[in-house]
Amino acid sequence: MSDTSATLKRRLPRIGGAGFVWLGIYAAILLGWAGVVIMSRGLPGADLPAEIWESLCAAAAEADLGALFLMWALMVLAMMLPTAVPAFRTYDDLRQAGAGTTAGFVALVTGYGLVWLIGAGAGAVAQWALSRAGLLSPLGQSLSPWLTSGLLIVAGGYQFTRFKDACLSKCRMPMTFFMERWKPGARAALRMGVDLGIVCFGCCWALMLLAFVGGTMALWWMGLATLFMTFEKLPGLGRFLTRPAGIVLICAAPLPFVV
Structure with a gap:
């Protein structure tokens, strides 16, 4: 190796194992958004019709849960991974301080993802059931003012519950969350990732139900919901969003009957 090559090798930044984990996280987010955009709008220059979304939703009435699960899995990647980035960053900071490992980081993200894949399965089953009942359009939007109003009331009312507050408090203070559960090893990190996913699900499940109002x-x-759920988990800004959003959702509940 020449002196020049050796000097360049020393000066160029190296991507460590955790760097590849972060690349994987952001690649998954991009994959999720690219998938839902392509499915909804079609691929420029290719014969991929925008109606593919409708075919996926039409599959709900035909019990094609596999197609629905794929759709919901892409939605989960696109919408929920960004909301967990502050918590992932906190774990990575602890890892750099010597408290964790790269394997633990991978396990943490995996545990979080597993919970939301289960959530995607629940969303697919719910859409299948509602579609078979004739309550959803081919685009996954409520056809019943009673269903729409009920979803708005549930989502709005949940914003005022103690369970929502408890879950949000953990999401807003990821360092405290990890310190309360910290144990060495990848298995413990996997368990913390599952716990983090459960807490995140506790924050967001009711808001995710609004997919059947705006249309899956x-x-x-999807964009507005992702921004809101991300901001709501921030310790400063989030405290000013939760209850006002609940008021807006509850006040909007009568609108399906008059619009």
């Missing part, structure tokens, strides 16, 4: 295929709803 609506990119505008």
